[in-house]
Amino acid sequence: MLSFPRDKLPKNPKFLIIKLRSIGDVVYNTAVYSPLKKSFPDCHLTVLVEHFSRDLVCNHPDIDQVLSFEKKSWWHQLKFYYQLFANRYDVVIDMHEGTRGAVMCFVTQAPYRVGHKFARRSFLYNVKLEFWDLEPKHPIDYQVALIKKMGVEFGEISPSIHISEAAKIKAGELLQAEGIDQQEPFCILHPGAKIYDRWEAEKFAELADTIYFQHKIKILLVCGPGQKHLVDEIIPKIKNAPFAFLSTSLQELGAITQKARFVVCHDGGYMHFASALGAPVVGMFGWTNPGIWRPPGNNTTIVSKEIECRPCNLKTRKEECWNGRPECKSLITVEDIISAIAEVYPAT
Numbered sequence: 001m002l003s004f005p006r007d008k009l010p011k012n013p014k015f016l017i018i019k020l021r022s023i024g025d026v027v028y029n030t031a032v033y034s035p036l037k038k039s040f041p042d043c044h045l046t047v048l049v050e051h052f053s054r055d056l057v058c059n060h061p062d063i064d065q066v067l068s069f070e071k072k073s074w075w076h077q078l079k080f081y082y083q084l085f086a087n088r089y090d091v092v093i094d095m096h097e098g099t100r101g102a103v104m105c106f107v108t109q110a111p112y113r114v115g116h117k118f119a120r121r122s123f124l125y126n127v128k129l130e131f132w133d134l135e136p137k138h139p140i141d142y143q144v145a146l147i148k149k150m151g152v153e154f155g156e157i158s159p160s161i162h163i164s165e166a167a168k169i170k171a172g173e174l175l176q177a178e179g180i181d182q183q184e185p186f187c188i189l190h191p192g193a194k195i196y197d198r199w200e201a202e203k204f205a206e207l208a209d210t211i212y213f214q215h216k217i218k219i220l221l222v223c224g225p226g227q228k229h230l231v232d233e234i235i236p237k238i239k240n241a242p243f244a245f246l247s248t249s250l251q252e253l254g255a256i257t258q259k260a261r262f263v264v265c266h267d268g269g270y271m272h273f274a275s276a277l278g279a280p281v282v283g284m285f286g287w288t289n290p291g292i293w294r295p296p297g298n299n300t301t302i303v304s305k306e307i308e309c310r311p312c313n314l315k316t317r318k319e320e321c322w323n324g325r326p327e328c329k330s331l332i333t334v335e336d337i338i339s340a341i342a343e344v345y346p347a348t
């Protein structure tokens with residue numbers, strides 16, 4: 001099939017969107033839920049993500065159900081796949097394009113299994129759509145393109161993250177416990193990144209001291225699961241700045257991020273998350289191309305250095321990259337970041 005047969009759907013169709021992979025991918029996938037629901041107002045919309053991304057979609061007003069996949073035992077996964085089949089979806093849209101997503105799509109045995117015509121496992125779909133005529137360039141364009149080919153119209157295209165009132169209350173309590181009052185200004189430093197994409201701990205510490213000297217605001221260090229050792233490297237090097245550390249759920253972190261005066265972080269899932277929430281972001285780019293991966297909108301300032309091996313891959317990465325000292329990040333100075341901060345948060 002080359003087009004989506006929307007005229008053949010039942011009166012109240014059951015839709016399933018499969019979007020596995022990283023936090024950043026799921027952030028951009030949120031741009032399609034409301035337009036899809038508006039185009040099919042009587043549909044029941046289920047979204048399937050990996051367990052660590054559930055907080056990104058669980059409060060979206062146009063999602064009726066969220067399924068979260070977790071790579072546990074084979075028995076656990078078998079039960080999960082059986083449930084996909086038993087749910088009897090009418091339309092399943094694979095927006096993952098990997099093998100696992102395509103297999104999930106096929107297992108549902110939905111009458112209409114939708115995917116990209118040129119996906120590696122496209123033989124598992126029976127509605128194969130091509131969208132290269134839409135000329136997608138950025139990650140969010142790819143999320144939207146497949147849904148547009150189903151006849152869904154879009155107005156302004158932007159991610160849509162919804163934070164619950166309970167998470168906002170809990171966020172206030174967490175900040176209060178760390179000595180940050182409700183109206184007190186603070187900024188966020190998020191050092192989390194893969195080893196070949198990290199800025200030096202001593203520079204994060206110097207940055208914290210410089211921010212405090214110039215702006216007199218507290219520093220909140222945050223990180224994702226398994227990244228606390230990066231914060232532990234920074235804290236002993238901070239000389240004067242008052243700081244706190246928090247590691248919490250994405251919902252609560254989202255509420256905290258919305259309160260921050262600005263955020264400094266690496267290119268990654270948190271950068272896209274923070275930008276989607278409307279926080280002023282200073283994003284450090286190393287091995288990736290900011291022309292492609294820069295968040296949409298005008299609230300993100302990019303800091304990057306052009307070097308001959310960028311963007312890189314597994315074959316071109318140097319020994320220093322794997323030792324946590326990539327040149328593309330080491331060339332970024334504290335002064336570079338301070339200048340970028342001035343664009344989003346001028347000194348008073």
